[in-house]
Amino acid sequence: MSENSPQTAPPVRISVAGSAGTEGYDVLIGHQLLGELPGLIGPAAGGPSAAGKGRVAVLHPEALAGTGEAVREDLAEQGYEAIAIQLPNAEEAKTAEVAAYCWKALGQSGFTRTDTVVGVGGGATTDLAGFVAATWLRGVRWIAVPTTVLGMVDAAVGGKTGINTAEGKNLVGAFHPPAGVLCDLAALDSLGEHDYVSGLAEIIKAGFIADPAILDLIEADPQAARSPRYAHTAELIERAIRVKAEVVSSDLKESGLREILNYGHTLAHAIEKNERYNWRHGAAVSVGMVFAAELGRLAGRLDDATADRHRAVLGAVGLPLTYRGDQWPRLLETMRVDKKSRGDLLRFIVLDGLGKPRVLEGPDPAILLAAYGEVSA
Ligand SMILES: NC(=O)c1ccc[n+]([C@@H]2O[C@H](COP(=O)([O-])OP(=O)(O)OC[C@H]3O[C@@H](n4cnc5c(N)ncnc54)[C@H](O)[C@@H]3O)[C@@H](O)[C@H]2O)c1
Ligand SMILES: O=C(O)C(=O)C[C@@H](O)[C@H](O)[C@H](O)COP(=O)(O)O
Numbered sequence: 322m323s324e325n326s327p328q329t330a331p332p333v334r335i336s337v338a339g340s341a342g343t344e345g346y347d348v349l350i351g352h353q354l355l356g357e358l359p360g361l362i363g364p365a366a367g368g369p370s371a372a373g374k375g376r377v378a379v380l381h382p383e384a385l386a387g388t389g390e391a392v393r394e395d396l397a398e399q400g401y402e403a404i405a406i407q408l409p410n411a412e413e414a415k416t417a418e419v420a421a422y423c424w425k426a427l428g429q430s431g432f433t434r435t436d437t438v439v440g441v442g443g444g445a446t447t448d449l450a451g452f453v454a455a456t457w458l459r460g461v462r463w464i465a466v467p468t469t470v471l472g473m474v475d476a477a478v479g480g481k482t483g484i485n486t487a488e489g490k491n492l493v494g495a496f497h498p499p500a501g502v503l504c505d506l507a508a509l510d511s512l513g514e515h516d517y518v519s520g521l522a523e524i525i526k527a528g529f530i531a532d533p534a535i536l537d538l539i540e541a542d543p544q545a546a547r548s549p550r551y552a553h554t555a556e557l558i559e560r561a562i563r564v565k566a567e568v569v570s571s572d573l574k575e576s577g578l579r580e581i582l583n584y585g586h587t588l589a590h591a592i593e594k595n596e597r598y599n600w601r602h603g604a605a606v607s608v609g610m611v612f613a614a615e616l617g618r619l620a621g622r623l624d625d626a627t628a629d630r631h632r633a634v635l636g637a638v639g640l641p642l643t644y645r646g647d648q649w650p651r652l653l654e655t656m657r658v659d660k661k662s663r664g665d666l667l668r669f670i671v672l673d674g675l676g677k678p679r680v681l682e683g684p685d686p687a688i689l690l691a692a693y694g695e696v697s698a
């Protein structure tokens with residue numbers, strides 16, 4: 322391996338500023354980053370326990386049992402009292418029952434406020450791990466080790482943690498930023514194509530709301546972009562993380578600007594619930610963005626070319642563009658509990674142009690229905 326190969330190059334470091342009384346942290350993107358973990362857990366995390374350096378709980382999905390155990394062993398060899406907690410794969414981890422299972426494990430291992438949670442996995446795992454860290458003893462330190470492209474570019478960054486309830490997606494949660502995010506690009510090699518492509522939806526979202534160069538890079542070779550071996554994968558990931566880091570640095574608690582990261586999500590979350598979470602989040606966000614583009618167009622805010630570009634780029638990488646036409650009444654009902662709603666007022670993020678996300682409040686129901694007609698299968 323040459324001295325300058327991506328595997329030996331120093332990691333890219335993107336800083337996220339602290340706000341609202343929280344500390345800032347870095348997102349590292351590169352290879353073999355697990356050596357950074359002890360520095361993030363660190364003695365500064367609260368000093369050594371009687372048993373050694375402190376306790377660490379490594380939360381991982383079933384699919385990454387080997388990785389989770391390897392991380393635990395490594396930390397144990399370095400003197401931490403490390404336990405591994407295995408979670409169900411994907412969205413099945415984001416439940417109150419799984420959170421309660423984790424609280425029990427932390428309680429039984431004597432986890433205190435100086436101890437650390439590490440979430441190793443996709444966005445569902447880091448959402449749950451962060452939520453467990455946010456709620457245990459009203460908040461302990463946590464570190465995100467995202468292993469999906471979606472986790473790296475979006476879920477692990479920004480401190481939104483949470484679980485689903487019977488009424489909908491992410492309805493219970495907390496803003497609880499991690500102490501660090503380690504994006505080891507080698508993890509993407511074992512990810513199935515469907516999961517990889519689903520993660521591209523959030524990268525494309527970052528392109529439409531803030532960094533159109535992302536769209537150019539994907540449009541240059543959409544087939545190649547479907548794989549982590551694409552020549553521009555690292556740049557795409559880095560660009561999307563920069564978009565997210567900049568937004569959450571200035572508005573951690575979503576009092577304004579952060580809402581732009583919800584582009585396409587109002588409908589997406591309703592589709593996910595309707596599908597009992599058998600659709601991947603990114604796939605639903607893809608349909609949600611086509612819907613939002615049509616809504617923007619019909620509301621007279623978005624030009625035809627940019628609206629059409631949504632279908633073109635999302636379709637070119639193989640993401641879905643339509644959903645069942647007969648489900649509109651159910652989806653509309655679910656969208657009413659979206660976190661952007663205010664009372665009875667539905668609110669959407671639409672584009673006033675490429676890279677110009679804005680809020681659309683209380684759209685005419687006829688326009689909403691017409692926009693849905695454009696994504697109906
Ligand atoms: N907190 C946020 O800001 C935020 C942002 C975006 C999305 N999210 C959430 O992220 C979740 C979606 O995340 P996702 O797309 O990463 O899906 P996921 O976490 O459900 O992971 C998909 C599947 O891949 C498996 N997996 C993970 N890493 C793997 C690897 N390296 N190799 C092989 N298999 C692997 C998982 O076990 C799972 O079965 C949703 O719940 C969504 O709401 C949160
Ligand atoms: O970080 C944010 O803010 C986002 O909205 C990013 C989204 O991609 C993500 O799916 C988030 O979990 C959605 O949040 P929610 O508040 O709508 O549940």
Ligand SMILES: [Zn+2]
Nearest residue numbers: 475523602606
């Ligand atoms: Zn999302």
